[in-house]
Amino acid sequence: MIRKLILMLLLTGSLPVVSAESPPVVVCYPGGPVSEGEANAAMESMLRVVERIGQWPDHSLASVFTSRADECRKLLAAKQPRFAITSLGLFLEQRAAHNLVPLVQPRINGSTSERYQVIARKDTADSLESLRGKSLGGTVLEESEFVQRIVLAGKPDPASYFDLKPSRQALRALRALDKGELDAVILNGQQSAALTALQLTNPVAAVFTSKDIPLMGMSANSRTSTPDERRRFATALEGMCTDQEGKKLCMLFGVEGFVAAVPAVFQPMIELWDRGK
Numbered sequence: 001m002i003r004k005l006i007l008m009l010l011l012t013g014s015l016p017v018v019s020a021e022s023p024p025v026v027v028c029y030p031g032g033p034v035s036e037g038e039a040n041a042a043m044e045s046m047l048r049v050v051e052r053i054g055q056w057p058d059h060s061l062a063s064v065f066t067s068r069a070d071e072c073r074k075l076l077a078a079k080q081p082r083f084a085i086t087s088l089g090l091f092l093e094q095r096a097a098h099n100l101v102p103l104v105q106p107r108i109n110g111s112t113s114e115r116y117q118v119i120a121r122k123d124t125a126d127s128l129e130s131l132r133g134k135s136l137g138g139t140v141l142e143e144s145e146f147v148q149r150i151v152l153a154g155k156p157d158p159a160s161y162f163d164l165k166p167s168r169q170a171l172r173a174l175r176a177l178d179k180g181e182l183d184a185v186i187l188n189g190q191q192s193a194a195l196t197a198l199q200l201t202n203p204v205a206a207v208f209t210s211k212d213i214p215l216m217g218m219s220a221n222s223r224t225s226t227p228d229e230r231r232r233f234a235t236a237l238e239g240m241c242t243d244q245e246g247k248k249l250c251m252l253f254g255v256e257g258f259v260a261a262v263p264a265v266f267q268p269m270i271e272l273w274d275r276g277k
Contacts, residue, residue: 025063025218026081028072028090030142042249049246054236069142082225083233088216089146092273100219102261103230104237112215112259114189116140116151118208121177125184128152128208132161134183137173141166141186149276150269151186151210171198178202214265217258234260 027043047061064079066072072090075081076098084091084100091100105112118128118136125131136158140147147158158164165182167173170191176182178200184207187195195204218237220230237258240246250257 024079024081025061025083025085026072026075026079027063027065027085028069028075028087029065029067030069030072030087030090045245045249046240049240049243049249050233050236053239053243053246054232056232080224081221082229083218083220085218086216087143087146088214088269089143089150091216091219092150092269093145095219095270099221099223101222101230102216102218102263102266103220103234104217104258105215105261105265106217107256107259108190108215108254109193110256112265113212114215115192115212116147116186116188116210117192117206118184118186119177119192119195119204119206120184121180122203122205125207128156128161131184131207132156134163135165135181136162136184136186137165137167137176137182138186139167139170139173139191140188145276147186149273150213152208153211153272154276174198174200177204214269217261219261 025047043063043065047063048058050056051058051061064075066075069090072086073094076084076094080098083103084098086094091102094100108114118131120131125134140151141158141164144158144164148154148156152158162184165173165176167176170185170187173182173185174195177185192206218233220233222230238260241250241255241257249255
């Protein structure tokens with residue numbers, strides 16, 4: 001329903017774990033509902049295209065998936081993957097422990113960044129201050145530290161400022177807002193873009209909009225992966241949307257392309273994250 005969720009179906013999967021000699025791609029999508037069957041099929045297709053373009057042996061790449069942040073931390077520690085597809089929050093949190101460097105970003109609607117919004121029913125709130133002590137829902141609240149350090153740039157602390165109501169489905173949170181069961185909902189960029197397609201009874205308005213925040217795609221462990229492996233994986237993903245088979249996946253999931261990640265783009269996010277320690 002929401003393009004962000006559709007994107008992550010492309011970038012998530014649940015495949016059999018391969019041997020210790022060939023660690024899987026760890027894929028983490030905190031805070032959102034993912035159909036395992038659809039995700040599995042999407043990741044299977046993506047990895048087969050990556051293998052062909054990147055010249056890996058057939059079925060040499062596999063993935064392991066979770067939608068829980070705590071489980072993601074455990075998987076990263078246990079599997080020590082060379083490559084990972086995570087949220088930006090988990091990348092920032094885990095980058096030092098696992099030597100993560102950004103590899104590629106997805107491009108959606110011509111952009112490789114997004115803005116987060118806190119929305120409320122019109123005439124009920126006009127600022128974050130007016131929501132102090134009130135209920136805040138949304139899928140991104142699975143990573144409240146990310147919301148505080150990056151989305152809100154350090155203030156306020158959502159856990160003490162709001163009555164947090166994390167949701168596994170953005171639509172469910174928005175319906176609760178429409179019914180007055182929630183005072184506000186925090187949305188990522190693709191969820192915000194989908195608002196116009198929803199038939200809400202009561203009009204809503206943004207009371208807060210973040211600065212541009214880069215979309216996170218794939219990262220690599222700079223110590224356990226080789227420069228050649230990183231180059232091949234990045235090249236394969238960058239070529240996916242122009243590949244005959246890969247193009248179908250990109251069109252199906254609304255991804256215009258994958259572009260090489262520029263480290264400087266993520267540096268302000270790293271500084272914001274470290275400032276919050």
